[in-house]
Structures are given as structure tokens and as C-alpha cells.
Amino acid sequence: MTETRAYHHGDLRRALLAAALDAIEEVGPAALSLRDLARRAGVSHAAPAHHFGxxxxxxxxxxxxxxxxxxxxxxxxxxxxxxxxxxxxxxxxxxxxxxxxxxxxxxxxxxxxxxxxxxxxxxxxxxxxxxxxxxxxxxxxxxxxxxxxxxxxxxxxxxxxxxxxxxxxxxxxxxxxxxxxxxxxx
Amino acid sequence: MTETRAYHHGDLRRALLAAALDAIEEVGPAALSLRDLARRAGVSHAAPAHHFGxxxxxxxxxxxxxxxxxxxxxxxxxxxxxxxxxxxxxxxxxxxxxxxxxxxxxxxxxxxxxxxxxxxxxxxxxxxxxxxxxxxxxxxxxxxxxxxxxxxxxxxxxxxxxxxxxxxxxxxxxxxxxxxxxxxxx
DNA sequence: AATCCTATCTTGCCATTGACAAGATGCCGC
DNA sequence: GCGGCATCTTGTCAATGGCAAGATAGGATT
CATH class of the missing domain: 1.10.357.10 (Tetracycline Repressor, domain 2)
Structure with a gap:
């Protein structure tokens, strides 16, 4: 819930976690790709690193x-x-x-x-x-x-x-x- | 057993499987790298593909x-x-x-x-x-x-x-x- | 209001990897 | 000795993770 519409400046962290859940259900946790998450969230490929290292x-x-x-x-x-x-x-x-x-x-x-x-x-x-x-x-x-x-x-x-x-x-x-x-x- | 010493022309398939077991115990099945297995077996990086696709x-x-x-x-x-x-x-x-x-x-x-x-x-x-x-x-x-x-x-x-x-x-x-x-x- | 400051995000880069294509090597039967 | 086939190598490409340096913006301080 609370699908807030703001990534570009907003709750990217939450959006990435949600995207990760989707991706994991599709391909499993091992095949998870940070760049894919970034694409799903509409941000650059390095954005996830800032929030999660x-x-x-x-x-x-x-x-x-x-x-x-x-x-x-x-x-x-x-x-x-x-x-x-x-x-x-x-x-x-x-x-x-x-x-x-x-x-x-x-x-x-x-x-x-x-x-x-x-x-x-x-x-x-x-x-x-x-x-x-x-x-x-x-x-x-x-x-x-x-x-x-x-x-x-x-x-x-x-x-x-x-x-x-x-x-x-x-x-x-x-x-x-x-x-x-x-x-x-x- | 039967650690035959011939990869270069020999039982590469068996050697790769054995190397894979070692590697998986070290890093888990997801982080397994075919190129790493090839290195462990002393063959080129594309050799595994021939045996396993x-x-x-x-x-x-x-x-x-x-x-x-x-x-x-x-x-x-x-x-x-x-x-x-x-x-x-x-x-x-x-x-x-x-x-x-x-x-x-x-x-x-x-x-x-x-x-x-x-x-x-x-x-x-x-x-x-x-x-x-x-x-x-x-x-x-x-x-x-x-x-x-x-x-x-x-x-x-x-x-x-x-x-x-x-x-x-x-x-x-x-x-x-x-x-x-x-x-x-x- | 101007400025700094810091969190957030982007661009650019590099090493590693999986996969594929094409070529080299060597063994085996004829 | 020769052709054929399995085996292995070299070369290449796209994708990925991670790092570094820079851009951007919003808020606080002065």
C-alpha cells in the first residue's frame, strides 16, 4: 500500500525494496540484479548503492x-x-x-x-x-x-x-x- | 578417489564436477563461477561449456x-x-x-x-x-x-x-x- | 537573501562473468 | 596415412557489481 508516486526525489529506498520483492519472486534471490531494480524504479544504475551499499x-x-x-x-x-x-x-x-x-x-x-x-x-x-x-x-x-x-x-x-x-x-x-x-x- | 592426474586430455568432466563441489561448499551454489572452475581444473575458460553447455x-x-x-x-x-x-x-x-x-x-x-x-x-x-x-x-x-x-x-x-x-x-x-x-x- | 552543506542521484569507468563463434589439437578407426 | 570427431583454446560481446567523481536540490545558518 501507500504506492507514493515519488522516486526521483522521494522514497527510493522503499521503491527499491518493493521492486526487489517482485524480482525475487520472478527469478529468485540469487539472480537478483541491482541494475534491474534501478531500471524498475526509473533511476540510474548506481542509485541503489547509495541506499544499501x-x-x-x-x-x-x-x-x-x-x-x-x-x-x-x-x-x-x-x-x-x-x-x-x-x-x-x-x-x-x-x-x-x-x-x-x-x-x-x-x-x-x-x-x-x-x-x-x-x-x-x-x-x-x-x-x-x-x-x-x-x-x-x-x-x-x-x-x-x-x-x-x-x-x-x-x-x-x-x-x-x-x-x-x-x-x-x-x-x-x-x-x-x-x-x-x-x-x-x- | 581415483584422482586421475589427466585433465588436459582426460576426465575433465569429472574434475569439473569435483571442483564445483568444493566451490559450492565455499561460496554457495549461486555464486558458482564457471571460469573459476576452469581455473581450478587448469583449463581454458570455455572448456566447461563443451561438457555441460x-x-x-x-x-x-x-x-x-x-x-x-x-x-x-x-x-x-x-x-x-x-x-x-x-x-x-x-x-x-x-x-x-x-x-x-x-x-x-x-x-x-x-x-x-x-x-x-x-x-x-x-x-x-x-x-x-x-x-x-x-x-x-x-x-x-x-x-x-x-x-x-x-x-x-x-x-x-x-x-x-x-x-x-x-x-x-x-x-x-x-x-x-x-x-x-x-x-x-x- | 545569499551561502553553505549534506543527502540524493547521475555519469563514467573497470574487472569479472556467461555465452557464443571460430579455430586449433589430438585421438581413433579405416 | 588420412579423414572425422570429440575435446579444448582464443577471441569477442553484452551484462553486472562496484567504485569514483561530479551534478542537483532542499534546508539550515548567517
């Missing part, structure tokens, strides 16, 4: 944005583990570009301060979603349980995005994810 | 090799689901370069004939490992169970490779994977 800088900004969005998404999904898992998969599918960058740290500056805090925020949201696991009998190892939940949601999302899943899984990721995630929670 | 061709060969290796690995892991899961994660860690390419189909020709058969072979090995799920009571949906098992193993492997796991998980992927995968099988 280099390509890694731009992807760092994108990853930070992504972790913030994920934290927000998980928080509003509530405390139910199954719902949180579905929200995680849904996030990956709906914000594919963000998600693909976030988990490819070799493409950005993983030590960047803002990024680190955003990632920790997302991590906290993730753990709080798992804290409500049904403690059915056996001694619980929350860390391992959290990791298992994260793994199954992340794995399903990744396989979905990679197009690795058989056609039979169908076109509704939320439904399919729910059926899969249920295997863990029961 | 282009970069996608080389990565297709690598992915095919990877799926074959995975099929072989899963087959020799036996019929136990937990063992198969651990073998899957172990494969990802030990053959990181192969694994990273295999699940990034935008980098290679996913429709290539040899690749398709290799991938199907790996898929079959995967499913046969899941077929021995403990049918404890409830009506079993094998497809969904298989998908859940694949998801949790794949997710753990992916998170491990991305360096996303907390330090506490430790340096032994097999052990950590086993503890996580157990959450699903019990």
Missing part, C-alpha cells in the same frame, strides 16, 4: 523486514501450536521472497545489528508459540519439542516452495500443512 | 548425481524410519553442496530426463523408508505420514545448513536429528 546490503534490509514480518505474523497467530505452524507455512508461501532471503545467510550480512534483533524477535515469537505444547505424560524437553515443531513447519514450507511436493498435495498449502503438522501435535 | 547444465549434472547418492544412502539405511531420517540429515550435512543444489530447481533444468529418473529413484527410496511406520491404532494415511517425516527431516537439515539453529543444539547433527525425529515416530 551493495547487493548484500539490500538483501540484509529485506531479510530484516522479513524477520519482523514473521514475528508479527506468529504473534497474531496466537498461542496454539498448530495454528502457529500453519501461520509459519502460510507466511513462507505468501511472502516467498522474504522467506527465501531470510534463510540464505550467505547472501546478506548475518551480523548486522538491526537484522540480529529482528531475527531474535522472530525466534522469541516462535518459542512462545511452542510453549503451549500438550505436556502429555512423558517428561518434556521444550527445546527439542520446539525444534521439532520448527523443523516440520520449516521443512514443509521449504519443500512446498521448491516445488518438490507431489501434485497430490494440492493447491491449498494451509490445509496440507495442517494435516502434516497434526502428525506432530497429537 | 552452460551453468544450468553443470548444476543439472550435479543435482542428478546428488539424487542418485541420496537414493543409495537411503537404501542402505534400511527400513527403520528413524534411521532413514537420520540418514537423510546426515546426507545433507556430509554432501552439503549436492543437497543445496538439489532443492534449488531454479538453478538447473528440472525437466532433464536423467535428473527426473534420479529424483524418482530417490523419492521411491524415501517412501519405502516410511512404509514401515508403526501403525499404532488410528487409521493411517501413509501419504501424509510420509510427507510429515520428509518435512521434519528436511526442515531440520535445512535449518542446520542455514546455521539457523541455536548453539545449544551442538556439533553432532546425527544425535540432534535423532532426538528431534523421535518426536514424530513415537
Amino acid at each position: 551493495d547487493k548484500a546490503g539490500l538483501l540484509t534490509a529485506l531479510a530484516t523486514q522479513g524477520f519482523d514480518l514473521l514475528a508479527q505474523t506468529l504473534a497474531s497467530a496466537g498461542d496454539d501450536l498448530l495454528a502457529a505452524g500453519v501461520a509459519y507455512v502460510d507466511f513462507a508461501v505468501r511472502h516467498r521472497a522474504h522467506f527465501e532471503v531470510m534463510f540464505r545467510p550467505e547472501l546478506y550480512r548475518a551480523g548486522d545489528a538491526e537484522l540480529v534483533t529482528a531475527r531474535e524477535r522472530a525466534g522469541a515469537a516462535l518459542r512462545s508459540g511452542v510453549a503451549t505444547l500438550p505436556t502429555s505424560g512423558a517428561p518434556v524437553d521444550t527445546d527439542r519439542d520446539a525444534l521439532a515443531a520448527w523443523s516440520i513447519a520449516h521443512g514443509f514450507a521449504t519443500l512446498w516452495l521448491a516445488g518438490a511436493l507431489p501434485n497430490r498435495v494440492g493447491g491449498n498449502p494451509r490445509k496440507a500443512a495442517q494435516e502434516v503438522l497434526r502428525r506432530l501435535t497429537r | 552452460d551453468k544450468a547444465g553443470l548444476l543439472t549434472a550435479l543435482a542428478t548425481q546428488g539424487f542418485d547418492l541420496l537414493a543409495q544412502t537411503l537404501a542402505s539405511a534400511g527400513d527403520d524410519l528413524l534411521a532413514a531420517g537420520v540418514a537423510y540429515v546426515d546426507f545433507a550435512v556430509r554432501h552439503r553442496a549436492h543437497f543445496e543444489v538439489m532443492f534449488r530447481p531454479e538453478l538447473y533444468r528440472a525437466g532433464d530426463a536423467e535428473l527426473v529418473t534420479a529424483r524418482e529413484r530417490a523419492g521411491a527410496a524415501l517412501r519405502s523408508g516410511v512404509a514401515t511406520l508403526p501403525t499404532s491404532g488410528a487409521p493411517v494415511d501413509t501419504d501424509r505420514d510420509a510427507l510429515a517425516a520428509w518435512s521434519i527431516a528436511h526442515g531440520f537439515a535445512t535449518l542446520w545448513l542455514a546455521g539457523a539453529l541455536p548453539n545449544r543444539v551442538g556439533g553432532n547433527p546425527r544425535k540432534a536429528a535423532q532426538e528431534v525425529l523421535r518426536r514424530l515416530t513415537r
